[in-house]
Amino acid sequence: MSALFRAGTLGILGGGQLAQMLALAALPLGVRVVVLEPDPQAPARGCAEHIQAPYTDAAGLERLSQCDAVTLEFENVPLSALAQLEGRVPVRPAASLLVRSKHRAREKEALHEAGAGTAPYALINTEADLPGALERVGRHGVLKTAELGYDGKGQVRVAAQADLDPAWTELGRVPCVLEGWVHFAREVSLGVARTAGGELAFGGLIENVHRAGVLRLSVYLPGDPAEAQARELARRVAERWQLEGLMTLEFFELPGGELLVNEVAPRVHNSGHLTQDGGGVSQFEAQVRAALGWPLHDFAPKLPCAMVNILGWVEGQEPDWQAILKLEGARLHLYGKAHKPGRKLGHVNLVAHDEATLWAQLSRLEMLIP
Template identity: 65%
Template sequence: MLSLAALPLGVRCVVLEPDPLAPARLCAEHLRAAYTDAAGLERLAACDAVTLEFENVPVEATAALEGRVPLRPSPAVLHLSKHRAREKAALAAAGARVAPYAVIEYAGELAAALSRVGGVGILKTSELGYDGKGQARVSSLDDSRAAWERLGGVSCVLEGLVPFVREVSLGVARGPDGSLAFGPLAQNVHRDGILRRSVFPAASSAATHGRARALAAAVAHAWDLTGLMTLEFFELSSGELIVNELAPRVHNSGHLTQDGGGVSQFEAAVRAALGLPLADFEPLLPCGMVNILGWQEGREPDWDAIDRIPGTRRHLYHKASRPGRKVGHVNVVGSSIDEVLSRMDAVEALLDG
């Protein structure tokens, strides 16, 4: 989707990805090699800028490129975002509030950590893990010990639960000159740790929207971001925002920007990486996104029925279908938020079969 957004700007992408079925192979020069492959990195170093679409890139790869080609976001930003404890400390330093947490390096720290966060929390590996992977809910010391062992006994963060009223997210793009552009404040619903749907506008107040922008700007400037990052928030009943996670890239919740009118998050990311003029990428119309997860054999969704719902547009990734894997999404646009929500319900019913 980054490559597709780049083409109308006169930009062609080169993608280093070991998967022979990498979706970007259809619209970009695909270097099928390991992320640390010397020849592949040499080819990337000849580009105008290098960006990424997931943060679990080996540090060896970014180290090999640093100083040879603009890396956007920088290795310094990746160093913070790749590790939950470093990320939370850096967010707090930038003025953002985070949930109560404790860092756990060995099993003997679990009891004190559980007490610190209030006796109930989410144990997450400090590195890797996404879409509900690498984490477990715990409510006792026995739970914590069992979960820590299941997670491999690696460095973890125990996060306290937050009494939020909704989950929202917002993207921010920052150019090399420090200019900023903001995406929508999207309202998100998760199921089994995986984002199920996002909708714009969120039910948040204008004041909360303003706070989200201010926090995103503060973090982007404090981290000296060049590129695009997305902040996920817990919104409290007071309208206050707690940063849950940060992704130094385009984000699933921002996919709805493709079809709501205006600039998409993907174009914004390309523009920020190359130092092109930026503009806010908040949609012009109410819109939403429903994720398409892989299906059991013989139970492929009825695409024709989905296409017949007014205001819908599906985006399939050309990935092999596996239950629970994100293989596409359906964007929905309408004249009102109620119309969008009704159409999203119809899409979701068809996807659930």
Template identity: 75%
Template sequence: MTDQPSATLGILGGGQLAQMLALAAIPLGVRPVVLEPDAQAPARLCAEHLHAPYTDPAGLERLAQCDVVTLEFENVPVEALDALRGRVPVRPGADLLARSKHRAREKAALREAGAKTAPFVVIEQAADLQGALRQVGGRGILKTSELGYDGKGQARVSSDFELGQAWDDLGGVPCVLEGLVPFEREVSLAVARSAAGGLAFGPLVENVHRNGILRTSVYPAQSPDGTEARARDMARAVAEAWGLEGLMTLEFFQLPGGELLVNEVAPRVHNSGHLTQDGGGVSQFEAQVRAVLGLPLADFAPLLPCAMVNYVGVEGAVPDWAAIDALPGTHVHLYHKAWRAGRKLGHINLVAPDEATLRERLRVLEGLIP
């Protein structure tokens, strides 16, 4: 006889996020099962790997036997979610996923929830291009409504000619034209919510991107007093309005003075939250596992200043692993993925006793990673 907790967690997707979700689930007595078509999926190393398409009937049947199913990423076929509907709880649910994976629907729903966004215009046909740039302030970023990530599926434009050319280059598919805003920094914050309505918040993290891909995340963010409280209020409003069950990450533009505009929403753990793995508190991965399984929730901000640097494949260059290992406070997380230029291959977390030491060591660490 045993009174140890036991549950099975299904995950749609088997990449590095699923790998880290699985690693957080196992110590809680939870058995992870991933459905992923890639034979070399990172999560295969620590979870039962159902090597099949996301719409495979046998694979979906196995997921339907789990206690709950969650998502590693948003671009899961709707057919997979439809096949699971009514058979097993899927958290977050199909309605929230459909909203967050489509930029036009997402931005409209954010505003309905009371969150502010940059000015935007929905472009669905050629006629919508007329006057669109003027409506968002004369300069903007054209983004495909679906399937864009890490800087893909988007283009900066500053004239009507560039806008028309960009729309053609993106395939003439439905897009959103967002106005450029004079932000001081980019920050993010995650919120976890259980089916019963319990809430927990992650830290306010400061982010820097390079070539459209997140380069560094730092906690605590160098933001004016009250910024984190505003981010929490906005995250709470969106999570409750959207009926979140699971974890959601909001990316913000911070304007001068601390005003926040929501840039994007990810209905899952997020690259910017990786630093919670080694900061001494609950990680974002454990928070998502707890939220979808209905386990007790607590805020998951790190206990110490910490940072994350992404390791992305760069042609002709490799990180100085020996020097990284020798730098105090580093924690290397590799994804066991085949090398490819521009691909996220891992990340390095850095923890320090105080903010000044963290910033100093972070400058050294960035110099060791191309």
């Protein structure tokens, strides 16, 4: 019997909103999802089997090992958990890729080996690495922890050599990467999926706008002139890293058009949420297919579309829910998470048949979400 007509099962390490949306994409394909997640209020619990246990729990990992494949919701999964699954069930992306992507220094070295450019950088592992480090990367930089850190956390901007030691102290004097400040024209991202057999599929090039280090807005417009370059860089990295599954590359676009890789996420990405409603295959279905080794399609949207994040609000600034639901072309996605100021609680996708309509509706939507 074909795999598509039996009860396939996908395991996910992590049970947050990305796992929730992966599970929702898997269900129409006849795929049941099992998530291993310690949070009792995990967003994915409403649409997947939820094993509430630590990521290294032996019984939980045993249950995941019975799935057809295991994938990741986030990159900070303990490598020891992947080691316990290795050889028992396909894990896609594999631990070898995660070792690169979750450590900024290793990630940048591996990107250069694949032929992708990055910002200039220097490693800060000990106090002896501080003198002259800022000069080596430029007059301004960003000090980032080598591991962990997301949505603007785990990083400090540095404008003078004298600021470097206090910045390192603020980050706990842990291993860090000092990146030279890039004067970019815009920030963009692109997803790439690859099966174990080497079949590739790409998302569209998406422009991103951040606020206080957190993604605020993503916009996809068909025909972006930088998309071919982004696809080629993504292809090089995916093949060199032997990707199985899906990953997202974040880029800085320089004023002259060159793309530098900023970061790599070995999973679906916040900027790609707009693929849920833009027509065609979503990034979530693409990751499910790639993890299970099923045929792939490019997952760029078919129409102009945008996504606005909904963060936990301060008192008196709650989004206008009724107006959002009334807005033509808007689709509301809430994660079922408890409210907390600054926390990602949901997003709104906006789709239009032409660019002019998209921009007009987007200006209205942004007024409804503080």
